[in-house]
Amino acid sequence: MRTAEKLRYLILAAQREGNRQLTASLSELGVTPAQSEALRILADHAPLALGELGDMLVCDTGTSPSRIVDRLVANGLVQKTTSAQDRRQVRLTLTAAGQDKAQHIAEVESQLYDVLDQASEGTALDGFLAFLHALTQQSPAGRALDNRLAAEEHRRN
Amino acid sequence: MRTAEKLRYLILAAQREGNRQLTASLSELGVTPAQSEALRILADHAPLALGELGDMLVCDTGTSPSRIVDRLVANGLVQKTTSAQDRRQVRLTLTAAGQDKAQHIAEVESQLYDVLDQASEGTALDGFLAFLHALTQQSPAGRALDNRLAAEEHRRN
DNA sequence: GTAACATATATGTCACGACATATAAGGAGT
DNA sequence: ACTCCTTATATGTCGTGACATATATGTTAC
Numbered sequence: 001m002r003t004a005e006k007l008r009y010l011i012l013a014a015q016r017e018g019n020r021q022l023t024a025s026l027s028e029l030g031v032t033p034a035q036s037e038a039l040r041i042l043a044d045h046a047p048l049a050l051g052e053l054g055d056m057l058v059c060d061t062g063t064s065p066s067r068i069v070d071r072l073v074a075n076g077l078v079q080k081t082t083s084a085q086d087r088r089q090v091r092l093t094l095t096a097a098g099q100d101k102a103q104h105i106a107e108v109e110s111q112l113y114d115v116l117d118q119a120s121e122g123t124a125l126d127g128f129l130a131f132l133h134a135l136t137q138q139s140p141a142g143r144a145l146d147n148r149l150a151a152e153e154h155r156r157n
Numbered sequence: 158m159r160t161a162e163k164l165r166y167l168i169l170a171a172q173r174e175g176n177r178q179l180t181a182s183l184s185e186l187g188v189t190p191a192q193s194e195a196l197r198i199l200a201d202h203a204p205l206a207l208g209e210l211g212d213m214l215v216c217d218t219g220t221s222p223s224r225i226v227d228r229l230v231a232n233g234l235v236q237k238t239t240s241a242q243d244r245r246q247v248r249l250t251l252t253a254a255g256q257d258k259a260q261h262i263a264e265v266e267s268q269l270y271d272v273l274d275q276a277s278e279g280t281a282l283d284g285f286l287a288f289l290h291a292l293t294q295q296s297p298a299g300r301a302l303d304n305r306l307a308a309e310e311h312r313r314n
Numbered sequence: 315g316t317a318a319c320a321t322a323t324a325t326g327t328c329a330c331g332a333c334a335t336a337t338a339a340g341g342a343g344t
Numbered sequence: 345a346c347t348c349c350t351t352a353t354a355t356g357t358c359g360t361g362a363c364a365t366a367t368a369t370g371t372t373a374c
Contacts, residue, residue: 003274136174152158189330191331211353220333223353228329
């Protein structure tokens with residue numbers, strides 16, 4: 001099996017397994033990985049328009065995440081209002097329950113990242129992160145991640 | 158954003174983008190990435206029981222891939238028979254159309270791997286492949302990939 | 315004021331991944 | 345022969361990703 005094919009399948013396997021573990025960890029919070037990503041973005045950057053949220057979601061690329069948000073609204077975690085400036089726009093904020101849930105999600109993620117950091121000790125990741133970044137930066141998911149990083153930087157300053 | 162979080166999202170972005178490009182390339186062959194993976198495995202290793210196919214599919218982990226195979230049968234690419242030895246088992250072979258399709262799929266994959274090889278020139282992947290392999294080897298998808306590698310080795314000897 | 319174009323979001327549809335459950339068949343033990 | 349357990353596969357269900365289409369609203373040009 002040539003290296004590129006092995007890389008393809010290892011990335012797929014890693015994504016699948018990571019998603020499975022995340023799903024299992026989040027299941028007691030009653031949210032899915034996609035929902036948790038949306039909640040975490042709103043926790044840090046709300047209020048956001050639906051499209052703005054969509055621009056930062058890696059899991060849901062290039063489309064307005066209507067249905068993910070609908071489920072969060074139905075679960076009482078997110079609130080939708082119509083923008084006064086542009087009635088096409090939906091403005092999203094977290095409810096108190098949503099804020100609380102986002103905090104728990106952050107804890108679950110932190111534990112997962114601890115495991116990942118431990119697993120990658122002794123592995124030089126920088127070159128590979130750069131490679132993956134170059135590979136994806138023109139894609140919707142890669143741009144979403146860049147938007148996310150930029151927003152995080154902006155929020156810190 | 159801590160390194161582990163960046164790794165998580167870059168892997169997700171890479172998987173999504175790779176899948177999108179594969180889907181686009183395969184669309185003129187009329188198959189999806191999941192179907193193409195199944196066809197390629199059957200091309201190399203048929204006849205296989207459904208469960209044996211499932212054991213080698215990275216895209217469809219830990220479950221018997223009934224529905225993917227049903228669609229391949231409906232499209233005239235795969236043939237199902239009941240095993241004479243064990244009537245629970247479904248035996249899978251490729252039809253002539255399926256063989257032909259699998260060859261075209263291999264060409265599409267080859268082009269994709271050429272691009273990936275080019276993109277990764279100058280990047281030391283070995284350490285990262287080893288890291289991903291260690292990360293996933295206990296998971297269903299990782300074991301499927303190992304099964305796949307073992308079957309390929311076995312077929313070569 | 316109206317038409318055309320652009321934008322934001324919602325919905326339809328299909329394939330699928332994943333978990334749970336159901337059904338049929340095979341094997342072992344008595 | 346019968347029971348119990350295991351195995352192989354099929355199906356139900358939910359959430360989702362992705363593409364296409366629809367609807368509502370905003371902007372620009374005339």
